[in-house]
Amino acid sequence: MALVKETFYQILKEAGYSRTAARTAVFEALLGQEPMSMHSLVESVRTADRASVYRAVELFEELGIVQRLYTGWKYRIELTDRFAAHHHHLTCLECGRTTPINEQQLESFIVSLARQNGFEPSAHQIEIQGCCAACQQRAGQS
Ligand SMILES: [Zn+2]
Ligand SMILES: [Zn+2]
CATH class of the missing domain: 1.10.10.10 (Winged helix-like DNA-binding domain superfamily/Winged helix DNA-binding domain)
Incomplete structure (x- = not known):
């Protein structure tokens, strides 16, 4: 800290x-x-x-x-x-909760994808939007 x-x-x-x-x-x-x-x-x-x-x-x-x-x-x-630490987010459009996710394979993939296109990446942001498990369950109950 x-x-x-x-x-x-x-x-x-x-x-x-x-x-x-x-x-x-x-x-x-x-x-x-x-x-x-x-x-x-x-x-x-x-x-x-x-x-x-x-x-x-x-x-x-x-x-x-x-x-x-x-x-x-x-x-x-x-x-x-x-x-x-570098991370991405899962954002729930129902309740607004954001969950951090970390996936090393994705990181390597992003870098190689950029380089395949002759590009040297310095930063990226990824956010997946949708409905979280709690909200899906709540929707199923009502
Ligand atoms: Zn939610
Ligand atoms: Zn990343």
Whole structure:
């Protein structure tokens, strides 16, 4: 955890930004969490107001600290691969739950697919949308 936070401070410093309480609070709120909507992020950062949270997220996007994960036109915020192990998501369109998935074969496949096309990949995002097991069961019962 400490190392991850040092990386965060380092990125801010190199870009010429100071580590304000609001920025640190937003980063800590996202650390180790599943993607969060702006609404729940604002809720969970008690020590900074809404405008400061939005400003921090905007800056973090610019600096590559966070990324947006879109489901339709709605998005959630999560830390980039620099702070969390690389993973993909299963997103339930019924309840909105996001489950992280990790598959090494898929990773190698993506790289070789890109290279077959003469392309050197640097990043990718994959999200599978659908209906989770709990929601399928609930639908079956009613
Ligand atoms: Zn669900
Ligand atoms: Zn991947």
